[in-house]
Amino acid sequence: MIEVENIKVAIGAVDILHDVSLRLEPGRLVTVIGANGAGKTTLLRTLSNVVTPHAGTIRFDGRPTAGIKPHVLARAGLVHVPQGRQIVPGLSVRDNLVIGADRVAGLDRDAIAAGLEREFARFPVLKERQHIPGGNLSGGEQQMLAVSRALMMRPKVLLLDEPSLGLAPQVVTTILKALRGLADDGLAVLLVEQLALLALSIADEAHVLQRGRVALSGPARDLRKDRAVIESYLG
Amino acid sequence: MTLVNFFQLLVSGIAMGAIYTITAKGLFITHLATHRLNFGQGDFLMVGAFASIGMLAAGVPAPLAVLGVLVLMGVLGYLLERFAIRPLDRLGDRAGAYSWVLTTAGAALILQNIVELGFGKSAQYAPPLFSKTRDNVINILGVGIFFEEAAIIIAAFLIVGAFYWFLFGTRWGKAVYAVAFNPEAASLFGIDVRGVVVLVFVLAALMAGISGVLVGPLVSVHPHMGLIFTIKALAVAAVGGFTNPVGILVGGLLFGVAEAFSNYWDSAFGDLYPLLFVMALLAFRPSGLFGERRADVR
Ligand SMILES: Nc1ncnc2c1ncn2[C@@H]1O[C@H](COP(=O)(O)OP(=O)(O)O)[C@@H](O)[C@H]1O
Ligand SMILES: [Mg+2]
Numbered sequence: 001m002i003e004v005e006n007i008k009v010a011i012g013a014v015d016i017l018h019d020v021s022l023r024l025e026p027g028r029l030v031t032v033i034g035a036n037g038a039g040k041t042t043l044l045r046t047l048s049n050v051v052t053p054h055a056g057t058i059r060f061d062g063r064p065t066a067g068i069k070p071h072v073l074a075r076a077g078l079v080h081v082p083q084g085r086q087i088v089p090g091l092s093v094r095d096n097l098v099i100g101a102d103r104v105a106g107l108d109r110d111a112i113a114a115g116l117e118r119e120f121a122r123f124p125v126l127k128e129r130q131h132i133p134g135g136n137l138s139g140g141e142q143q144m145l146a147v148s149r150a151l152m153m154r155p156k157v158l159l160l161d162e163p164s165l166g167l168a169p170q171v172v173t174t175i176l177k178a179l180r181g182l183a184d185d186g187l188a189v190l191l192v193e194q195l196a197l198l199a200l201s202i203a204d205e206a207h208v209l210q211r212g213r214v215a216l217s218g219p220a221r222d223l224r225k226d227r228a229v230i231e232s233y234l235g
Numbered sequence: 236m237t238l239v240n241f242f243q244l245l246v247s248g249i250a251m252g253a254i255y256t257i258t259a260k261g262l263f264i265t266h267l268a269t270h271r272l273n274f275g276q277g278d279f280l281m282v283g284a285f286a287s288i289g290m291l292a293a294g295v296p297a298p299l300a301v302l303g304v305l306v307l308m309g310v311l312g313y314l315l316e317r318f319a320i321r322p323l324d325r326l327g328d329r330a331g332a333y334s335w336v337l338t339t340a341g342a343a344l345i346l347q348n349i350v351e352l353g354f355g356k357s358a359q360y361a362p363p364l365f366s367k368t369r370d371n372v373i374n375i376l377g378v379g380i381f382f383e384e385a386a387i388i389i390a391a392f393l394i395v396g397a398f399y400w401f402l403f404g405t406r407w408g409k410a411v412y413a414v415a416f417n418p419e420a421a422s423l424f425g426i427d428v429r430g431v432v433v434l435v436f437v438l439a440a441l442m443a444g445i446s447g448v449l450v451g452p453l454v455s456v457h458p459h460m461g462l463i464f465t466i467k468a469l470a471v472a473a474v475g476g477f478t479n480p481v482g483i484l485v486g487g488l489l490f491g492v493a494e495a496f497s498n499y500w501d502s503a504f505g506d507l508y509p510l511l512f513v514m515a516l517l518a519f520r521p522s523g524l525f526g527e528r529r530a531d532v533r
Contacts, residue, residue, distance in 0.1 A: 050476060070422040079423070086420035088413045095409055099423035102406050140498055 001026055002047065002078075008058030009039075009046050016042045016203055017212045024155070024157060024190050029183035031199040032190045034209035034233075038129065038190040041083050043209070044117040044159045047081040049073055061156065075104050077209035079154035083165065085146040089135025093126055094143055096134045103154035111215075112152070119148035122178060147175065157188045164195050176202050200224040206232045236498070241380040245494045250384040251392030251454065253492020256448040257470040259475065259483050260398055261439030266472070267415045268435045271320060275343025275442050277464030281446025283308055284456045289360045296517050297364055312440025315342055316433050324432075330433050343461060351458040361451025364391075369452065376471050379410045395444055395484060401438075411435060463506070470513040474519060474523050482525025 002024040009017040017039050024030050034040050042224055045051045048070050054105040058065045060078050076078065079100075087096055094116070101107050120127035123144040137145060137150060143163050149157055154208060160179065164172040171197070180202045183189045193199035200206055210233050216223070223230060236244075258280055259313050260273045273279065283304050288301035319338035323330040326510035363369050372379040402408040412422040414431045446464075452458075459486030471490050490509055498505030516524070 005291070005510075048423060050422070069427075070419075071425050071427050074423055074425040082420050082423055086417050086423075088409075088416045089414055091409055099406075099409055099413060099426070103425040153425060 001061065002059075002190070003059040003199055004047070004058075006051040006055050007046060007058065009042055009051055010040070011051065015212065017046065019051070020209075021056075022207055022210075022214070022217075024188045026138040026156070026183035027183060027186045028204045029072075029180060029202060030205045030207070031192060031193055031203035032191050032207045032209050033196040033199055033230075036194065037211075038209040039212040040194075040209055041161055042212075044080055044082075044161050044190075044192055047159060071103075074100065074153065077154065078159070079150040079153050079155035079157065080159040081146045081150045081161065085139075085142045087134040087137065087145055087149075089133060089140045091134055092131055093134055093137065093145060094130040097126070097130075097149050097152050100215055101154070103155065104153050107154065115154070117150045118150060118212045122151075123148055140167050143167060143175055145170070147178065148196070151182070155187065157190065158182065159190045159192075161192050162194060163191070164193060164198065166221065172188045172198065190223075197227075198231050200230075239378050241500075243380060244461055244499055245492060246301070246380045246388070247485055248495030249488055250391070251386045251387055251450075251494060252467070252488040253395070254295070254446045254453075255326030255448050255464075255467055255471045255491055256487030257391055257394055257398075257442050258464060260480070261442035262472045263475070263483055264411065265435045265439045266440075268411050269414075269432055271319070271441075272339070273343075273436070273439055274336050274340040274465060275315075275346065275461065276439065276468055277466070278343035278346045278461030279308065279440050279443035280447040280450065280464050281458065281461040282311065282346055282350060282359060282442030282454070284460075285359075285447075285458075286453040287364075287448045287451055288359055289354070290475060291362050299445070301445075301448055304448055305441055308440040308444030308529060311346075311436050312437035313433060315339065315440065316436035318342075319520075320431075320436065321430070341386060343465075345463065347458050354458065356458065358457040359456035363452045364448070371477070378527060380476050383452050386444060387453070390449060390493070394442075399480065404501055407431075409436060415492055439513040470510055473517055474513055474525075476523030476525040479523075479525045482523065484522065 004020060004022045006019045006061060008015070008019060020043060022030065032040055032043060042051060046053055049065060049068055050070050060073065065073060068154060091099065093152055097116060097119060098112060101112050108144060125141055126145060126148060129141065133140065134145060147163065163175050177190055191199055192202065200220045200223055206220045206223050207214050207216065208216040208230065215233050216229065257274060261276055264419040266272045267445065286304045286307050289302050297302065308388055319342050320335055323334050323338065363383045366382045369383065371382040373382045373385060377523065383413050410421070410426045410431050414425055418428045421491065467490065471487045472483055475486035493512070494506060497508040
């Protein structure tokens with residue numbers, strides 16, 4: 001679904017990512033873990049074409065994505081839940097949910113209504129609060145809204161940038177469980193996290209990013225056993 | 236001043252104020268979405284006024300002339316974004332932070348000179364839009380007011396209403412809010428950010444054009460009339476607090492009415508006092524009467 005081969009990314013004159021490669025298949029939950037500043041956000045922004053790599057290729061659904069605008073990729077099913085959730089504060093919860101799906105070809109009124117019911121069932125608090133401004137939600141509710149807004153677009157690939165950031169542990173668990181469920185239902189999920197052990201506990205496969213390089217890769221089950229190694233990379 | 240006099244000035248003031256409001260809406264919407272605005276907004280108004288005079292004089296029926304002005308202004312708005320705004324965005328940090336002030340003001344100078352070539356320097360009057368003669372008076376509660384002014388007020392309020400409906404009720408209006416909040420995030424949930432930027436500049440040009448059509452029968456029209464309208468629209472938007480669309484309506488009406496009374500009181504320098512008042516106001520309340528002060532998210 002997503003193949004990343006040896007991408008190099010620089011912002012200004014500073015090299016941020018060096019030869020990063022990874023693959024993402026439907027039904028798999030892959031996590032990229034790394035310390036603050038390792039380049040996780042930059043990796044996701046590159047996958048969404050917000051940032052252009054100066055070497056390497058990215059393929060989505062078998063086709064190179066070079067030159068495709070971010071909004072076109074999103075409408076085609078490569079949907080990115082950005083760091084900090086980015087809920088539009090002045091729009092209602094419902095408007096925030098619909099704003100992306102509204103622009104996806106093939107999603108008519110009925111499909112959007114069905115999507116709303118599905119997301120309200122996933123996160124019932126969104127149904128209760130659907131008419132209040134998105135800015136009035138708590139951090140955890142905003143993160144649920146951000147995930148649901150992405151799912152409303154019927155993605156093939158879901159990219160998530162630190163959904164746990166600033167949230168209480170129970171909320172983090174709720175959201176990570178939902179992500180595991182989505183992968184089990186066949187979605188390709190790429191989860192970027194700083195909370196390594198939590199991410200490893202739900203992922204199939206993991207990459208450890210350290211100062212812009214993939215320092216370690218493998219099945220999440222194996223990496224989980226090796227706490228000492230992980231802590232040395234994340235420290 | 237008699238009571239009748241008072242009401243007549245009030246109606247004239249509201250008519251001009253409603254037009255300032257429409258012009259200022261154009262500044263508001265591009266500022267909201269892009270933090271830029273057209274420093275030639277008043278010159279776009281001037282072009283709208285001349286285009287409608289030209290077409291009406293050539294015998295084009297009024298509804299068609301208005302449609303023609305809208306098409307012309309839409310194209311001008313697109314060209315402004317394409318040539319005065321987009322290249323600067325592409326340059327990113329290499330363009331100075333306020334270079335759009337120069338490019339949009341430069342476009343305004345070009346428009347002034349083109350219109351001067353076509354219509355000459357002298358002032359013109361637009362024929363009335365809504366009635367046969369300029370001095371057609373109707374009687375409301377014993378006060379005679381110009382039919383043209385009353386019709387302009389109604390038209391202006393319909394336009395302001397349509398603008399609110401667009402902003403709060405349509406998917407494009409919501410996209411404008413999403414881009415205003417965070418353009419990168421908006422693109423991640425499928426919004427064509429460049430499309431929204433083009434849209435707001437086209438809308439701003441339409442608002443200027445409509446203002447030009449409406450103001451034509453009320454004031455004398457000449458190629459260099461734009462600057463003062465830009466300044467007044469900026470003043471109205473600043474009083475309204477740039478971020479508050481309802482504030483701009485109130486600000487526009489207050490400004491128009493203040494100006495009408497100020498001109499009655501001092502016919503030589505009447506336009507000056509409301510502007511001085513706005514300057515003083517902004518010195519004490521930089522976010523205007525209705526704007527809330529808040530940190531810029533970008
Ligand atoms: N727009 C930018 N301009 C300059 N440097 C940046 C920019 N974005 C990120 N960086 C730098 O790139 C590195 C990786 O950042 P980021 O991708 O945000 O890491 P993470 O998400 O893992 O915390 C950091 O050193 C950061 O300072
Ligand atoms: Mg990050």
